[in-house]
Amino acid sequence: MKTTFIQKTILSFFLLFLVQVTAQNKSPRELILIDKDWRFSFGHLYDTKKDFGHAEGYFSYLTKTGFGDGPAASGFDDRAWRKLDLPHDWAVEQPFSESASFSHGFKAAGKNFPEKSIGWYRKKITIPNSDLGRVISLKFDGVFRNSKVFFNGFYLGTEESGYNGFEYDVSAYVNYGGENIISVRVDASMEEGWFYEGAGIYRHVYLQKTNPIYVVQNGTYVTSELVGNNAAVTADVKIKNNGKFKGSIEVIQTILDNKSKQVAVSSENIVAPEFYQTINYSSKLHVENPLLWDLDSPNLYQLITEIKSEGKVIDSYKTSFGIRTIEFNAEQGFFLNGKSIKLKGTNNHQDHAGIGTALPDEIQYYRIQKLKEMGSNAYRCSHHPPTPELLDACDKLGMLVIDETRLMGINEYHLKDLQRMMERDRNHPSIFCWSVGNEEWQIEGGIIGERIANIMQDFSKSIDPTRPVTIGISSGFKSGISSVVEVMGYNYLGNGDIDAHRNQFKQQPGMGTEEGSTFATRGIYFTDDAKHYQSAYDKKPRPTFYSIEEGWKFYSERPYLAGMFIWTGFDYRGEPTPYGWPSVTSYFGMMDVCGFPKDNVFYLKSWWGKEPVLHLLPHWNWSGMEGKEIDVWAYSNCDEVELFLNKKSLGKKKMTQNGHLEWKVNYVLGTLEAVGYKNGEKILSDIQKTTGKAENIKLSSDKENVLKGNISVVTIETTDKNNLHVPIANDEITFSIKGGKILGVGNGDPTSLESDKFIDDIALVAINNFKEQKSNSATLPEQLSNYSDNEWIDAFKDRDYKKQAPSYIYKGEFDLKNNSASNVVSFFYKKIGVQTVVFINGNKVEPSAEDPQKYILSSSILKEGKNTIHIAATPLQKIKDWDVMNTDPGIIQVITPAEPWKRKLFNGYAQIIIQKDENAKEVILSASAKGLRAGSLSLK
Numbered sequence: 052m053k054t055t056f057i058q059k060t061i062l063s064f065f066l067l068f069l070v071q072v073t074a075q076n077k078s079p080r081e082l083i084l085i086d087k088d089w090r091f092s093f094g095h096l097y098d099t100k101k102d103f104g105h106a107e108g109y110f111s112y113l114t115k116t117g118f119g120d121g122p123a124a125s126g127f128d129d130r131a132w133r134k135l136d137l138p139h140d141w142a143v144e145q146p147f148s149e150s151a152s153f154s155h156g157f158k159a160a161g162k163n164f165p166e167k168s169i170g171w172y173r174k175k176i177t178i179p180n181s182d183l184g185r186v187i188s189l190k191f192d193g194v195f196r197n198s199k200v201f202f203n204g205f206y207l208g209t210e211e212s213g214y215n216g217f218e219y220d221v222s223a224y225v226n227y228g229g230e231n232i233i234s235v236r237v238d239a240s241m242e243e244g245w246f247y248e249g250a251g252i253y254r255h256v257y258l259q260k261t262n263p264i265y266v267v268q269n270g271t272y273v274t275s276e277l278v279g280n281n282a283a284v285t286a287d288v289k290i291k292n293n294g295k296f297k298g299s300i301e302v303i304q305t306i307l308d309n310k311s312k313q314v315a316v317s318s319e320n321i322v323a324p325e326f327y328q329t330i331n332y333s334s335k336l337h338v339e340n341p342l343l344w345d346l347d348s349p350n351l352y353q354l355i356t357e358i359k360s361e362g363k364v365i366d367s368y369k370t371s372f373g374i375r376t377i378e379f380n381a382e383q384g385f386f387l388n389g390k391s392i393k394l395k396g397t398n399n400h401q402d403h404a405g406i407g408t409a410l411p412d413e414i415q416y417y418r419i420q421k422l423k424e425m426g427s428n429a430y431r432c433s434h435h436p437p438t439p440e441l442l443d444a445c446d447k448l449g450m451l452v453i454d455e456t457r458l459m460g461i462n463e464y465h466l467k468d469l470q471r472m473m474e475r476d477r478n479h480p481s482i483f484c485w486s487v488g489n490e491e492w493q494i495e496g497g498i499i500g501e502r503i504a505n506i507m508q509d510f511s512k513s514i515d516p517t518r519p520v521t522i523g524i525s526s527g528f529k530s531g532i533s534s535v536v537e538v539m540g541y542n543y544l545g546n547g548d549i550d551a552h553r554n555q556f557k558q559q560p561g562m563g564t565e566e567g568s569t570f571a572t573r574g575i576y577f578t579d580d581a582k583h584y585q586s587a588y589d590k591k592p593r594p595t596f597y598s599i600e601e602g603w604k605f606y607s608e609r610p611y612l613a614g615m616f617i618w619t620g621f622d623y624r625g626e627p628t629p630y631g632w633p634s635v636t637s638y639f640g641m642m643d644v645c646g647f648p649k650d651n652v653f654y655l656k657s658w659w660g661k662e663p664v665l666h667l668l669p670h671w672n673w674s675g676m677e678g679k680e681i682d683v684w685a686y687s688n689c690d691e692v693e694l695f696l697n698k699k700s701l702g703k704k705k706m707t708q709n710g711h712l713e714w715k716v717n718y719v720l721g722t723l724e725a726v727g728y729k730n731g732e733k734i735l736s737d738i739q740k741t742t743g744k745a746e747n748i749k750l751s752s753d754k755e756n757v758l759k760g761n762i763s764v765v766t767i768e769t770t771d772k773n774n775l776h777v778p779i780a781n782d783e784i785t786f787s788i789k790g791g792k793i794l795g796v797g798n799g800d801p802t803s804l805e806s807d808k809f810i811d812d813i814a815l816v817a818i819n820n821f822k823e824q825k826s827n828s829a830t831l832p833e834q835l836s837n838y839s840d841n842e843w844i845d846a847f848k849d850r851d852y853k854k855q856a857p858s859y860i861y862k863g864e865f866d867l868k869n870n871s872a873s874n875v876v877s878f879f880y881k882k883i884g885v886q887t888v889v890f891i892n893g894n895k896v897e898p899s900a901e902d903p904q905k906y907i908l909s910s911s912i913l914k915e916g917k918n919t920i921h922i923a924a925t926p927l928q929k930i931k932d933w934d935v936m937n938t939d940p941g942i943i944q945v946i947t948p949a950e951p952w953k954r955k956l957f958n959g960y961a962q963i964i965i966q967k968d969e970n971a972k973e974v975i976l977s978a979s980a981k982g983l984r985a986g987s988l989s990l991k
């Protein structure tokens with residue numbers, strides 16, 4: 052049916068109306084998560100050819116704006132690149148190598164691996180015409196590291212920090228009503244820390260759209276003072292005008308409680324800032340009888356900042372905050388809401404088993420929850436600004452935080468990083484202290500350290516005067532930074548005389564910013580240096596370091612010390628002290644990299660937590676050690692504990708405050724039982740029983756610990772014929788999944804060199820030696836002829852585009868490492884002709900159904916080693932003299948499918964992190980192993 056002119060006119064009016072309605076209905080501010088559907092490929096640190104010719108152009112992106120070349124150019128062909136979703140850490144995907152970095156857990160990426168140190172990311176986004184006039188920006192939460200971002204070929208900037216968020220305004224470069232290309236070149240060749248840091252875009256990325264008059268990123272600052280039962284809240288806001296509007300705007304600030312009920316509001320008309328200027332505006336609001344943010348009831352409020360112009364809301368910005376008071380007292384330690392709180396803290400880096408630093412938000416909650424279950428109430432972000440979602444988890448679950456910047460110094464590099472961290476984070480009620488440095492050995496004991504500390508401290512006060520500043524000190528607690536820092540950060544008892552320091556600086560509060568640094572391997576009870584395993588009994592690790600128990604006793608006995616932060620809560624990749632290769636993760640954690648508890652967790656639960664605890668160690672599977680003496684320990688907060696071996700009492704012992712109990716027991720198989728008494732009454736028991744061999748695979752999910760989303764952490768273990776967990780099992784388990792995908796596997800073994808991830812390998816193979824011969828016919832051949840060998844010349848060399856032949860035959864070569872039938876090999880052709888015929892090793896091939904410029908090459912026509920490609924094509928013609936013609940025939944992509952996901956159990960446990968597909972109703976994870984009854988788990 053033909054549409055008439057009238058029908059067409061009605062239709063276009065209707066469409067115009069629709070566009071206008073949608074434009075009017077747009078929320079004034081949009082923050083769109085753009086983590087999905089990126090393309091990724093490795094580039095190269097110094098070989099520009101392997102870096103896709105980036106920065107080779109006669110005019111570079113620094114010479115002429117918009118001249119991003121290679122993958123930075125809009126038109127770059129990335130079809131052969133890998134598809135992935137963020138967050139992404141390419142380091143964790145690599146194998147381990149002895150020549151890789153000790154600090155970074157021996158993953159074969161980064162500085163010694165130039166072909167695995169540059170990652171390119173590209174993404175297409177559509178921006179509608181109706182967005183014209185808005186401020187369009189890209190917001191990155193964190194990229195490790197040294198990223199350069201391009202938008203439609205325009206260079207936006209370089210961000211060195213691997214930890215701070217950054218933002219670019221792209222409004223001027225947008226192709227409104229069409230497609231736009233984001234390109235990011237990430238250079239992870241340098242390390243910022245001495246611990247695993249990952250590589251790539253490992254935090255969220257957003258596209259943000261606002262009105263030209265808007266609240267700037269991290270532009271609010273909410274503080275409160277408690278006056279009697281009421282809170283006087285000050286809400287500062289920074290407003291910018293990127294447009295030409297002059298006149299008055301109204302700023303409305305509303306506070307909502309945790310049930311979204313309005314509890315306070317203020318509004319005022321002010322003069323809008325001038326073009327490209329920023330103004331600071333502040334409101335005072337009153338909240339009656341506020342629900343305070345506390346460890347057990349982490350109440351949060353929301354500030355909604357609205358800007359109105361001519362009666363219309365043009366921006367709306369949300370700030371989550373809490374109302375609470377904090378105070379350090381040099382005599383009595385730390386107070387939260389006037390209540391004395393001993394800080395029971397842990398230090399942590401940000402990686403997790405299987406997934407490296409690319410943590411789904413749910414894993415932040417999982418980890419903070421695990422620390423809370425251990426009785427911990429404080430977290431030190433050592434030694435860098437964390438992911439925003441970690442702080443959200445601490446706000447929501449009730450965990451105090453020391454937020455730490457990366458590097459000490461007084462220049463823009465250092466102070467701007469500190470400022471960005473503080474402006475991003477200062478509304479989080481969980482943060483009670485800023486840390487501006489850690490163990491800066493070069494300066495900490497001297498005058499330079501003192502000067503830098505003074506400047507950083509005062510600088511931080513200009514951004515947030517409500518929180519104190521600390522620095523972790525290790526080389527003696529006497530001079531330099533120690534004498535000027537607001538809250539003294541003692542790193543380790545063994546590094547100096549804490550009491551002496553305190554006697555000299557009576558006005559200076561203090562806390563143990565690091566303590567412990569003990570070595571333990573989960574489930575190991577005899578140190579075996581040959582195997583790199585450290586027994587899990589809490590022991591003094593090195594002459595000048597102390598056990599967890601010694602550390603806690605020291606801190607708990609001194610009220611003037613606000614508390615201590617154990618090094619560390621979780622094991623992390625890198626720093627496998629006291630060993631090296633082939634150990635790849637630390638031994639310091641109270642929990643392993645998965646979050647499986649080592650026995651120390653139960654010591655802390657006993658003295659940090661509120662619940663009655665009784666935990667007996669070791670396990671009781673010591674076949675071959677019959678008659679030999681075994682150290683048996685009990686962690687408990689009961690008054691007394693009695694130990695029984697096969698029902699026979701081995702004696703009752705009195706527990707001392709912050710202590711543990713020990714017995715020596717000659718091993719016989721059977722049941723070891725501890726009974727705990729309080730006020731003479733039996734209240735608890737714990738059993739270690741000799742088990743039979745592993746027979747069944749058991750899967751269980753930690754879903755109840757996860758607050759939202761599609762992520763689940765699954766524990767894999769084996770049980771014997773009586774369904775008892777087998778603590779020494781190390782079977783290799785193979786996994787398959789339906790309705791979701793596996794993100795990573797781990798088991799907490801510090802010496803495991805097994806893969807964290809099983810993903811298809813994508814290799815890009817260049818076509819080399821590209822030659823041509825002219826053909827006198829415009830009809831393309833169906834078969835190859837015998838072309839005379841000495842007539843081949845370099846393709847496109849000195850081509851006279853005004854006098855091109857009717858057609859050309861091109862010849863090139865590519866090398867295949869193997870020709871396995873399971874590989875998927877594709878040729879992604881880039882147009883070098885109007886009409887084209889492609890031959891591989893003499894066989895004509897047809898384009899694929901999905902993409903006319905993609906050829907899927909069957910292994911029956913391919914071979915290992917050298918392959919030839921011929922392309923017959925009628926030439927492309929120049930329209931303008933200066934047109935730059937494509938001379939690149941394209942690239943060969945070889946996909947080697949991954950092996951099935953698998954992992955060995957380590958001392959009874961492994962962990963697998965799974966993600967449900969968005970549209971799936973359920974995920975089914977199945978696990979099998981030789982000689983064991985398979986298991987499966989369904990999650991809805």
Ligand code: GAL
Nearest residue numbers: 489490525542565568618626
């Ligand atoms: C500390 C340092 C930590 C970690 C730890 C290992 O000196 O601050 O980052 O390296 O030692 O023992």
